[in-house]
Amino acid sequence: MKISKSANQRIATFEAALSLTENRSHEDLLFAGVDLGTAYIVTAVVDHQGNPLAGVLTRSQYSIRDGLVLDYLGAVNILRQQVDVLREAGFSIRSAAAAYPPGTIGRNAKVFGNVLAAVGMDVKGLIDEPTAASMVLEITDGAVVDIGGGTTGISVIKDGKVIYTADEPTGGIHVDLVLAGHFKIPVHEAELMKIDPERQSEILLLITPVFQKMSTIVKRHIKDYSVDNIYLVGGTSCFPGIDTVIESETGLSVERPDNPMLVTPLGIALSCITN
Ligand SMILES: Nc1ncnc2c1ncn2[C@@H]1O[C@H](COP(=O)(O)OP(=O)(O)OP(=O)(O)O)[C@@H](O)[C@H]1O
Ligand SMILES: [Mg+2]
Numbered sequence: 001m002k003i004s005k006s007a008n009q010r011i012a013t014f015e016a017a018l019s020l021t022e023n024r025s026h027e028d029l030l031f032a033g034v035d036l037g038t039a040y041i042v043t044a045v046v047d048h049q050g051n052p053l054a055g056v057l058t059r060s061q062y063s064i065r066d067g068l069v070l071d072y073l074g075a076v077n078i079l080r081q082q083v084d085v086l087r088e089a090g091f092s093i094r095s096a097a098a099a100y101p102p103g104t105i106g107r108n109a110k111v112f113g114n115v116l117a118a119v120g121m122d123v124k125g126l127i128d129e130p131t132a133a134s135m136v137l138e139i140t141d142g143a144v145v146d147i148g149g150g151t152t153g154i155s156v157i158k159d160g161k162v163i164y165t166a167d168e169p170t171g172g173i174h175v176d177l178v179l180a181g182h183f184k185i186p187v188h189e190a191e192l193m194k195i196d197p198e199r200q201s202e203i204l205l206l207i208t209p210v211f212q213k214m215s216t217i218v219k220r221h222i223k224d225y226s227v228d229n230i231y232l233v234g235g236t237s238c239f240p241g242i243d244t245v246i247e248s249e250t251g252l253s254v255e256r257p258d259n260p261m262l263v264t265p266l267g268i269a270l271s272c273i274t275n
Pocket of ligand 2: 038264
């Protein structure tokens with residue numbers, strides 16, 4: 001199934017809303033979704049109909065790694081700053097949901113909610129990341145592949161339910177390490193090179209082995225399931241050409257939304273409404 005126009009439209013609206021230049025909202029019913037990731041902490045704000053209104057994206061400085069909150073206070077501080085920025089822009093958030101990486105259980109999952117509670121939010125719910133993503137993509141079947149900063153997460157979805165999930169440590173940072181090694185530059189410079197649209201076609205060949213490794217991980221995890229479509233989300237999925245590599249390595253049809261990095265945070269916010 002292709003990603004619908006309305007799904008991409010909602011993602012585009014959220015992307016535009018990150019500028020916080022929209023008219024101040026007079027909505028009482030605002031919901032937030034907080035994505036605590038390895039590379040970024042993203043808060044998305046929607047109204048009670050699921051229209052994206054605002055959002056903030058901050059580098060998480062490795063407060064979170066491989067799905068665990070390592071630096072609790074660091075994460076709380078970033079989120080508090082985000083809440084302040086949103087309040088100043090006219091969006092006072094009280095209700096929010098958080099998401100945990102697939103496979104996170106028990107207390108490790110609860111910590112994601114605790115970070116929200118620590119900044120005074122009423123925790124509407126906790127949701128796993130692929131389910132959040134599937135809500136934005138408007139899909140009920142297929143494999144959601146979330147390639148973030150630290151890991152590649154694979155979730156097989158059937159009839160709207162996650163039936164299999166795995167997360168392996170290969171992500172954007174591994175792309176940076178290859179570039180840093182090749183060009184003999186620091187990792188933070190490699191990161192800038194990677195996201196520079198002017199350089200991306202030139203470096204694609206160099207980092208294709210990393211994308212192939214990700215494809216191998218995906219292939220291995222979905223082999224026992226009947227999957228027709230792979231849906232790419234997460235920041236690393238933004239890289240032009242990664243979809244083609246994964247398509248040719250897995251032999252499956254790969255769908256990519258307009259801005260894969262914003263899908264999960266938006267989905268977490270949407271989950272507040274249906275909860
Ligand atoms: N245009 C781009 N091209 C390639 N990579 C990008 C682009 N924009 C962002 N990224 C990469 O996406 C990663 C961050 O993605 P995302 O926000 O989904 O990760 P995360 O949720 O913080 O991490 P994780 O899910 O592993 O905990 C970073 O490695 C960043 O370099
Ligand atoms: Mg993530």
